[in-house]
Amino acid sequence: MGDTHSKSFFGQNTGLLINSFSKSEPFFFIRCIKKKPGGSWEKPSAGEGKVIKCSLDEIVMILQVLNRKQLNWSCYHTYKNNQTSISFGWEDEQAETLWINIANYSKMLNFAQAEILRLLLVHILHEKIKYATCSNGENLNNIMESKINTEGANHNKNKMSKNITLEKNYEKNLIERDYDKSVNQGNQISSILVSKSKLFKEMTNINGSIKGETEKALLIAFKSGQEIWIPKSTIHCQYIPKKMFNQNFLIDNWILKRNRILT
Secondary structure, three states: OOEEEEEEEEEEEEEEEEEEEOOOOOEEEEEEEOOEEEEEEEOOOOOOEEEEEEEEEHHHHHHHHOOOOOEEEEEEEOOOOOEEEEEEEEOOOOOOEEEEOOOOOOOEEEEEHHHHHHHHHHHHHHHHHOEEEEEHHHHHHHHHHHHHHOOOOOOHHHHHHHHHHHHHHHHHHHHHHHHHOOOOOOOHHHHHHHHHHHHHEEEEEEEEEHHHEEOEEEEEOOOOOOOOEHHHEOOOOOOOOOOOOOOEEEEEEEHHHHOOOOO
16 A cells, blocks of 8 residues: 555535545644635645644544444644634434534535545554554664664674663653653643633523525524524534534524523
């Protein structure tokens, strides 16, 4: 098998591109592009569209949905202090249509396309687990052995002892680096959870259906009978961009109160 993988799914207005550039890298990329009003497509090479760098953990969660072990999955992807909402979900348990939402990009895959994506991600995950999680110790041993061989066979015991000491120090540094990294990630996750819990108190999960859509707002019909244009910036969940489909929306309280949907 090749070291790289690339697969694209194009519709009339939105394209989804899957890229894995090396089996030894513990991540892959999901790119979304749209067709411009003039008919041309956004160009990733020009910095257009949206790209997400997915970790092995995120591949596993996406596969949970593709394998139908859960109906949907969503999260906020954090990279360089920027958060991007992503979600994968089936319309219902028997549906053959998969919706993928990344920021303000939405892509629908039919059953065959979703199955191709599932098989591709299963292969990528197995490949990356095998090649991207290799022990640093193994690589270090190879480097040290090569170094010893190139310097000749006349090294004395003091030289060998020095090499072993260097190896142990190197491994110690790797362990300390990985520990510090894990602690920092844990602190970041904790702070994100705290901030989100505060934000959720200012939002309401409410049922409705989409009746219309513009670039910046959704026309939502609520169970009360009211139809209100809700700015997309006040909606904090992934939704299925399908008209007259009942679903829940996580919306800022202030916009609901202003329109007397929430008292």
